[in-house]
Structures are given as C-alpha cells and as structure tokens.
Amino acid sequence: MTQPHGALLVGSVNYDDAEKTMRVAAELLGDRLARIPDGEVGKRFHWIMFQPDVLGAARGIERVGAQPIPFPAGIDARPLRIAPGADAAEIELPPLGYAAAARESWEVFRRLREEGVIAEGTRFQVSLPTPLAVVSSFFSGDDRAAIEPVYEAAVLRELDEILSGIPHEDLSIQWDVASEMGIIERAAGYGKVMDAWWPGDPFDGLVARLAALVDAVPAGVEAGVHLCYGDAGEKHFVEPADAGNLVRYANAVIAASSRPLTWLHLPAPIERDDEAYFAALADLAPVAELYLGLVHREDGAEGARRRIAAASAFVSDFGVATECGIGRAPAGTTEGILRAHAEVSSPR
Template sequence: MSAAPKPSKALLVGSSPLDSSSEFFSTVLQTLTGRLDQLPDGETGPRKLFVAWQKSVFPIEILQPRFGGPPSGESIMKKYTLEDIRPTGYDDDAIASYAIFRELKRAEKVPKHVRFQVSLPSPLGVVRFFVEDGAICAQVEPLYEERLIQAVKRIQEHIPPWELTIQWDVPAEIAILEYERGGLQDKYWKPWFENPESAILDRLGRLAKAVAPDVEMGYHLCYGNKGNVHFLEPPDMDLMVHLTNQLVQAISESHDIAYIHMPVPKDRRDAAYFQPMAGLDLHDTELYLGLVHAHDEDGTRQRLEAAQRVYPDITGVATECGLGRSSREDFQSILEICASVTA
C-alpha cells in the first residue's frame, strides 16, 4: 500500500502573538504563500485572548465575579433588551484589517485566490464564558446573537463575498456535548437548555443563514488552549466526527461548509485516537487536522501518517487552536513545519 500524498494546504486557525495585522500578513506570507486558501489577520491586540475582550459588551451586573460582576437576585429578575448589549466590534476590526489585505492583494503579495478569513465565536460560547447563571444566559444569548449577526452583515457589506471566509469557533459547544457524555464533570458546562445536540445545531444553523451563499464558511472544533491545556483531553475523535457529520447534514442545506478543523493533541499519534475518522461523511467539505506542534516536526509527521492511515483524504494541516498565547519563536516554528509537511 503506497503512502498517502502530502496534504497541499495549511490553515491558520486565528490568533497570533504578533503586534499588528501588517506584521502578521508579512510574516505568514514569507513562509506559507501557495499553501493558504484563507488568510486571517492574526487577531492581534486584545483579540489574541479569544473572547476576553468582549467583556465590555455586557452589563457588569450579569458578569461572573471573576470578571468583576456582582450577580444578584435583582440582576436575575431584570428583563434585558438589545440596548443592554453593546455592539461586538468584530466588524470594525475585520473591515480595518481587510483594507490592509486588499492593498497586499493589489500589490500581488497575496495570491488572487486567497480569501480574507474572519474567525468568530458562537454567541453561546461568549455568553457562557462571561455569564454563569443559566437564567441570565437564556435571556442575553439571543441578544448577543443579534449583535453578532449585525456584525456579520456589516462585514459582508464591506468585503466582497468572493474574498471572504467566515470561520465559526465552537469550543463551548464541544464542552457542553462532552458534559452530556460524562467526559466533563464541572457543572459550569451543564446546558441551560434542553436537547443539547439539537439545540446546538439549531444555533449554528441560524448563524449559517446569516452568511451569504457566496461567502465561504468553515468550522473550528475546539477543546480550548488556556495555559496551553485543553479543558478536556479528548480520548479520541469520536465526538468531533459525530458533530461534523451532524453539521454537514444539517447546515449544508442552507450553506455549503468549505472546511472543518479538528485538533490533535501532541501526544496522540496512536491508531485509537484517529479510528473514528473512518466514519466521517464529509461530501465536499475539506478536512484540516490541527496536528502541528511547535518544534516537533517529526511528531507532526507521525501524527499525520497515523491519521492518513484511517482517512487518507486530509486537505491540510493546522495547529490545535489559535496561537495568541504562543511565543514568537513557537509561532515561527509552526509556520515552518506547516510549510515542510505540505506539498
């Protein structure tokens, strides 16, 4: 049996340790030109810590105490409206970074086919991050969803559809489903809604409908990386494969899914971790595996070979998660490994 061919592409999940979008574009293009179909802006500045910068969007009285909030009976009883939730700001950052991207493309420094990638969290994930009380979550999640969809619409008004990719980052959804399976015990992840899998697919379906048909759309399935540690070390890829198949079936009716990204922990290069991929049903959706780890090219190749023995049709490689907490040295190593292990 001949070896599977090298994947041809790399995916940059989102954040970086660099200081500006201009620096990010320049650094990445020096190493990965020809291997990218999408190019994010590096989520520099406050965005490098994922959704932490969204704290100011919410009224302080509903925030968890660790974020400075004093939740009380009064805050739970209050009826919140859209006016209580500020605009997210994701649109402002995307539009500003796209202007730099556009100039680089005009200067032929970005290949013509490459799209500008905007990575966005799900409303469920943002609300769960900041708000602990389930009754308040139930109130404000639809309001934050409306604000985020407003941002998505404005992004699409300023960026041509043929140059835009929307990537949905879904760590909270993974955590809730793992809680339902018994993998997580912390009741923080207990959903405040019934029928979690169906409810999550409904939520992601609404977000997909906000993305114009000609705008490319992908998903980053995520186990987190706070302190470079997952909230749960996945025993294998079973949950990710199951959710992916459900997404492809449910979402593709309203919007094509261009790609799915799944993480691979550094110490997993065994057949058992990858075996569930034999059940993937992706149709035309591309698969990126987050198996690139800094300063570990040999391990990266071993993880890739183990995965390809189960599922040969791997489109590209990536890291497990965003790189906002990584060092510059680690970031450069990751870019070089991505280039080395792709065709």
C-alpha cells in the same frame, strides 16, 4: 502515508499587528493558504476575554463583583449578570468589536494583495466566536437563556457589517466552536452548564445553533468551522478519548445546514499519534476541505508526520493546521510553527 495538501491558519498568530501576520504568512505559507486571517491582534488576542468589557457597558448588564479581575491587555475578566429589574429583551448591546476589526484589517489585506505580497485569489479570513461561547462563559443561571438571543442578534449584526464592508468573493468566515465541545464532553466547568440551561441531552440544541450560524453566511462567502478543545496555557480543557465526538458533532452540523461547509478543522492532541484516535475519521461526512490540527510547537514537523501517518489510515485528503490558534504560543516560536506547516504539506 498521505501527503497533506494545503494549510489553514486557525486564527490567532503571535505577532503584534495584522500587517506582519499577513506578510509572514504569505511569505512562508502563501502557496499553501487559501485564506489568511489578521492574527486576531489587539483585544482579540485572548479570544473572547474582552467581551465582558464590551457588554458590561450596556444599560441593563452589570459586572459581578466590586473589584476588577485583572487580565492581560488591560482586560477586566469579571463575569456578567442582567441587572435587577432589567428586561433582557430590551437590552441594547453596543458593537462587539469584531466587525470594526475585520474592516480595518481588510484594508491592510487589500493593500498587500495589490502590492503582490498576498497572491491573487487568496481570501481574507475572519474568525467569529459562537454566541454560546460568550453567554456560557460570562453569564450564569437563568441569565444565560435570557441573554442568549440578544447576544446572538448582536453577533449576527457584526456578521452583517462584515458582509457589507468586504466583497463576498474575497471573504471567508470561520465559526470558532470550543465551548460546545466542552459541553458535549461534559468537561469540568462545562458539563453542568446545559443541565441548568435546558433539560435533557443538549446535543441537538448545540447542532441547531451551529447549523444556523453556518447558514447565516451567504452563498459566495466561504464558511468554515473550527472545532476546538481550548488552549489555555497550551492545554485542553479536556483531553478527548478519540475523535469520535468531533466527527459526531461535525456530521450532525453538516446534515442540519442548508449550505455546504467550505472547510472543517478538527484538532489532534499532541499525545495522540495512534490510529485509535483518528479511526472515527472514516465516518466523517464529505466536506470540501478538511484540515487536521496535528502541527504542534513542541515536536514540529517530526511529530506532525507521525500524526499524519496515523490519520492517513482513515482519511486520504486533508490539509494541516495547529489544533488551536497560535496567538498564545511563546514569543519567538511563531515562525517555526509556520515553517512546520510547510515542511509537512504540499501546495494546495
């Protein structure tokens, strides 16, 4: 059986603030982590769910429904639409919040590294959603195609601000890719999205979109991709038959990108410790760092070892991760999840 080396924290971590996230990650997994995130604290705790509150403040965008839809952390989950008579191309979106959060957390990261809490050479990891995730989740009908380039430009402005405020040699950017997998798998709530967006098979369009985002990260900054099937209530929006679509999509994006990926993360469902799930990994294109999301809260190191054994038949060099962020894991379980990463991996 392969001994995985290294670990990846996918993004969210169930602690209240960035400093605690970084301190605990460095203490328990410091020799396994090439990069450390801030845990996506605050409004980002629920991934993109805070974006309607941000976008709904823009002139030319309206909330759908008269009454707010309450969501944890004071979020209003009502969807969005382009206001009647508004020209989407003329809408000016406010700052999305990702750059401001990254620059604030970077100061914490830098201080902890100067104090020796975080090892020299460790990078600061910033996770960003793909524009398609927000557009497909909160807009509908023709509004999706109209607002997509506007929101994409806003995301790239956030990226530019992050790049201007954090030294490139210290920075890692991860693109979080979940809605795309829902569309590829034609999962409930996703499969019909692209039918109305453009005719034909959406696969090539999804590849081109993600490749462009990878290429937007300049040389000198690490670029990673986290493919995901969601974790609402610690459940996927669809259970994949195997890793075939993950590998197919990853290979196409790697081929279409002008720059290499620094790392790729692929999830492994808790029920799958059989070789049939992992067999497609034999066809995965080379990538500098591969992380398999096979650590699960419910069965810890023991279950991870079963999935490692199954994956080892098809890939020999990989690190470990959870299948998605652990920000929504039950309170009090975070340290155990982090320790499980260390139990089943060696230092990088």
